[in-house]
Amino acid sequence: MSEPNSPYLRDALETIPAYKPGRTVVSPGGRSVKLSSNESPYGPLPSVREAVAAAAADLNRYPDAASAELTAALAHRFGVDEERIALGAGSVGLLQQILAATADPGAEIVYAWRSFEAYPLLVELSGAAPVTVPLRGEAHDLDAMAEAVTDRTRVVFVCNPNNPTGTAVRESELAAFLDRVPEHVLVVLDEAYREYVRDPQVPDGVASFGDRPNVAVLRTFSKAYGLAALRAGFMIAPPRIATAVRKTLVPFAVNHVAQAAAVASLAAEKELLERVDATVKERERVRDALLADGWEVPTTEANFVWLRLGEHTGDFAAAAAAEGVAVRAFPGEGARVSIGAAEDNDAFLDVAREFPHRNR
Numbered sequence: 001m002s003e004p005n006s007p008y009l010r011d012a013l014e015t016i017p018a019y020k021p022g023r024t025v026v027s028p029g030g031r032s033v034k035l036s037s038n039e040s041p042y043g044p045l046p047s048v049r050e051a052v053a054a055a056a057a058d059l060n061r062y063p064d065a066a067s068a069e070l071t072a073a074l075a076h077r078f079g080v081d082e083e084r085i086a087l088g089a090g091s092v093g094l095l096q097q098i099l100a101a102t103a104d105p106g107a108e109i110v111y112a113w114r115s116f117e118a119y120p121l122l123v124e125l126s127g128a129a130p131v132t133v134p135l136r137g138e139a140h141d142l143d144a145m146a147e148a149v150t151d152r153t154r155v156v157f158v159c160n161p162n163n164p165t166g167t168a169v170r171e172s173e174l175a176a177f178l179d180r181v182p183e184h185v186l187v188v189l190d191e192a193y194r195e196y197v198r199d200p201q202v203p204d205g206v207a208s209f210g211d212r213p214n215v216a217v218l219r220t221f222s223k224a225y226g227l228a229a230l231r232a233g234f235m236i237a238p239p240r241i242a243t244a245v246r247k248t249l250v251p252f253a254v255n256h257v258a259q260a261a262a263v264a265s266l267a268a269e270k271e272l273l274e275r276v277d278a279t280v281k282e283r284e285r286v287r288d289a290l291l292a293d294g295w296e297v298p299t300t301e302a303n304f305v306w307l308r309l310g311e312h313t314g315d316f317a318a319a320a321a322a323e324g325v326a327v328r329a330f331p332g333e334g335a336r337v338s339i340g341a342a343e344d345n346d347a348f349l350d351v352a353r354e355f356p357h358r359n360r
């Protein structure tokens with residue numbers, strides 16, 4: 001049944017693509033390996049489980065709207081004042097909050113493309129105009145991004161490392177870029193994958209640029225800390241920006257269980273970061289195996305690898321699905337494959353080895 005357009009829905013919704021979450025597939029033999037959402041392969045540590053169970057005793061009460069304990073723990077962890085921290089329902093929630101705080105009609109939001117799928121969706125939803133700057137090869141073209149800034153630009157997103165290519169911009173390049181961007185523009189460094197970075201030349205945005213008046217750094221508990229299901233992200237920014245972004249949080253959106261799990265995760269950070277080390281080792285093993293097998297794979301600083309497959313992308317995703325391996329396909333461009341547990345990565349490597357088309 002075709003419905004007439006509803007007069008009260010915004011025209012923009014006709015064209016805004018729905019966010020497509022990473023899928024799960026099951027092979028005919030019953031195997032299901034999910035490498036499509038850049039999740040941690042590890043379940044919660046016992047201490048985090050206990051914190052979640054304890055928090056579950058209070059589900060009849062609203063959460064602390066200010067996330068005071070978590071804010072204090074983050075301020076301590078990062079050595080910054082609490083007024084510089086804003087919490088969100090995942091860092092994707094914070095992206096939306098940032099846009100709510102900055103994007104008047106007519107505002108332009110600049111970001112590289114291809115990059116994180118949620119950017120175009122959230123920018124279009126905000127009513128602002130997306131201005132996309134093509135990647136150079138697989139990496140950010142910061143010169144072209146600086147040139148794309150106009151009087152109407154409000155925000156530039158720099159995804160570092162970039163999802164889905166895994167490439168990362170270096171400190172000197174980013175410093176030169178930030179020097180060029182006028183102060184009426186907020187630069188958001190989206191560092192969802194920061195904990196997986198091993199190249200010492202790739203900056204920690206908080207440590208290197210956190211003091212700049214127009215820089216906000218986004219981090220998340222979803223990846224390295226393994227709490228994707230609970231939705232907790234944070235921003236570290238100058239107080240003026242953090243105050244504005246806190247105002248745009250849907251009241252109580254950072255739930256009580258998420259706050260408790262995030263606090264417990266910070267307390268268990270050493271163990272969690274050891275798991276990240278193991279994932280990084282796996283990443284290098286996977287990339288080396290692919291290279292040895294004749295694939296071209298950009299250097300990745302995140303918990304995934306990128307295979308530029310062009311017209312073969314759909315076939316690759318189908319071949320993987322037939323083996324029960326879910327990857328994230330970007331039709332016509334390539335596939336992003338998360339680094340999981342060793343046996344899951346082996347299942348992906350088997351698919352890649354058998355695939356007839358290399359991307360060299």
Ligand code: PMP
Pocket residue numbers: 037038089090091092093116159163190192219220221222228231232233
């Ligand atoms: N930024 C980037 C670059 C991401 O890849 C993701 C998740 N895929 C997010 C932000 C959002 O993560 P979350 O909302 O779970 O914090």
